[in-house]
Amino acid sequence: MPRLIAPVVVSAILFSAAGLSAQDSSPPKVPLGLPPLSVPKDNPQTPAKIALGKQLYFDKRLSRDNTVACASCHDPAKGWSNGERFATGVRGQVGGRSAPTIINAAYWPLQFWDGRAKHLEGQALGPIANSIEMDLTIKEAVERLNKIEGYKKQFQAVFGSDATGETLAKAIASFERTVLSGDAPYDRFKAGDKSALSEAAQRGMTVFFKKANCTACHGGGNFSDGAFHNAGIGMDAKEPDVGRFAVTKLLGDRGSFRTPTLREIGRTAPYMHDGSLKTLEDVVEHYVKGGIKNPQLDEEIFSLRLDAKQQADLVTFLKEGLSSKSYPMIKAPELPK
Numbered sequence: 001m002p003r004l005i006a007p008v009v010v011s012a013i014l015f016s017a018a019g020l021s022a023q024d025s026s027p028p029k030v031p032l033g034l035p036p037l038s039v040p041k042d043n044p045q046t047p048a049k050i051a052l053g054k055q056l057y058f059d060k061r062l063s064r065d066n067t068v069a070c071a072s073c074h075d076p077a078k079g080w081s082n083g084e085r086f087a088t089g090v091r092g093q094v095g096g097r098s099a100p101t102i103i104n105a106a107y108w109p110l111q112f113w114d115g116r117a118k119h120l121e122g123q124a125l126g127p128i129a130n131s132i133e134m135d136l137t138i139k140e141a142v143e144r145l146n147k148i149e150g151y152k153k154q155f156q157a158v159f160g161s162d163a164t165g166e167t168l169a170k171a172i173a174s175f176e177r178t179v180l181s182g183d184a185p186y187d188r189f190k191a192g193d194k195s196a197l198s199e200a201a202q203r204g205m206t207v208f209f210k211k212a213n214c215t216a217c218h219g220g221g222n223f224s225d226g227a228f229h230n231a232g233i234g235m236d237a238k239e240p241d242v243g244r245f246a247v248t249k250l251l252g253d254r255g256s257f258r259t260p261t262l263r264e265i266g267r268t269a270p271y272m273h274d275g276s277l278k279t280l281e282d283v284v285e286h287y288v289k290g291g292i293k294n295p296q297l298d299e300e301i302f303s304l305r306l307d308a309k310q311q312a313d314l315v316t317f318l319k320e321g322l323s324s325k326s327y328p329m330i331k332a333p334e335l336p337k
């Protein structure tokens with residue numbers, strides 16, 4: 001059956017032409033201040049794969065009625081979030097949690113506010129199949145893609161096969177892994193450029209790292225410990241979102257959510273898993289009060305003695321210090337037909 005053999009040979013050639021080999025998993029370069037980024041061994045980054053993932057990320061054809069793409073809720077122009085309290089999917093359906101930014105999501109070993117998915121590859125198919133978000137079975141999504149000549153060709157070139165659920169997830173994850181923010185005024189200041197931060201931001205930095213205890217959870221290059229904590233958000237509701245508890249069933253995890261990154265935080269309002277805090281001033285006020293009392297409130301959350309000036313300086317540090325000039329402002333690419 002020569003018809004079967006020929007495509008295999010062709011794809012083998014394309015496979016090596018695309019530079020896809022076991023040796024190709026050298027870690028990507030990351031902006032100043034970010035920790036080294038590890039890439040799964042079975043999904044090395046290549047330019048062709050990243051380009052494919054970028055198209056898929058912006059393509060509304062991955063939703064039931066062709067109205068919603070990943071970029072609809074994670075929009076580069078809105079801090080890679082959506083600027084709203086909750087996320088709106090197909091048929092105007094609204095979910096119960098706010099859309100986190102994709103920026104630096106490559107660093108999360110556990111994805112989602114409650115950590116229910118592993119790695120970007122493990123996350124990417126979720127929203128497509130979710131009936132509120134994009135509402136397309138993976139089987140249907142893959143069938144759609146393989147009917148589009150431009151996609152079929154790229155999947156063949158990059159993976160040596162038609163689109164499958166696995167390769168779809170791998171391509172999107174590879175693109176997301178390039179959405180990074182570092183090299184902010186804070187990093188430059190730390191690297192020795194004393195003019196990189198205003199005086200107010202410098203004072204705010206001291207408040208952040210010392211008096212306000214923020215780094216108990218928002219430490220390290222990505223300003224997160226990657227762990228789950230109860231900061232009291234939403235815990236005064238009648239039936240609070242139990243967060244991490246739904247995954248682990250451990251009582252201590254009730255109302256816990258993964259510590260978000262604070263990079264580009266000036267662009268991703270509103271804040272928290274339920275988008276309940278509109279501004280960074282509101283966030284700081286929440287912490288100054290000592291969070292919202294509840295039995296599982298994290299012991300690192302307690303009322304803070306910060307005067308009005310210190311609070312304002314802290315906000316200035318967050319906004320000015322962690323917004324990068326090389327913000328990943330990626331435009332939607334042309335989509336294949």
Ligand code: HEC
Pocket residue numbers: 057068069070071072073074087088089090095097098099100101102105108110111112113114120123124125127128132133134172
């Ligand atoms: C309808 C809006 C919507 C669409 C469309 C959507 N997302 Fe999301 N996304 C969300 C919400 C809301 C969450 C948080 C859900 C949770 O934690 O329970 C989320 C979480 C994530 C996370 C986890 C980030 C983190 O900080 O843990 C990633 C990564 C992600 N989405 C990528 C994608 C990709 C890739 C697509 C397209 C295939 C997509 N999203 C489509 C709303 C959306």
Ligand code: HEC
Pocket residue numbers: 208212213214215216217218228229230231232233256257258259260261262265268270271272273274280283284287298300301314
């Ligand atoms: C005990 C750990 C902990 C401490 C201490 C802490 N945070 Fe948080 N932070 C979190 C968690 C967890 C969330 C998400 C909470 C939620 O949505 O329920 C969060 C959310 C935030 C957000 C919103 C991020 C977003 O994308 O929505 C900001 C801003 C923030 N924290 C700033 C600070 C500042 C400033 C301090 C110091 C005053 C601080 N945090 C102290 C754990 C902590």
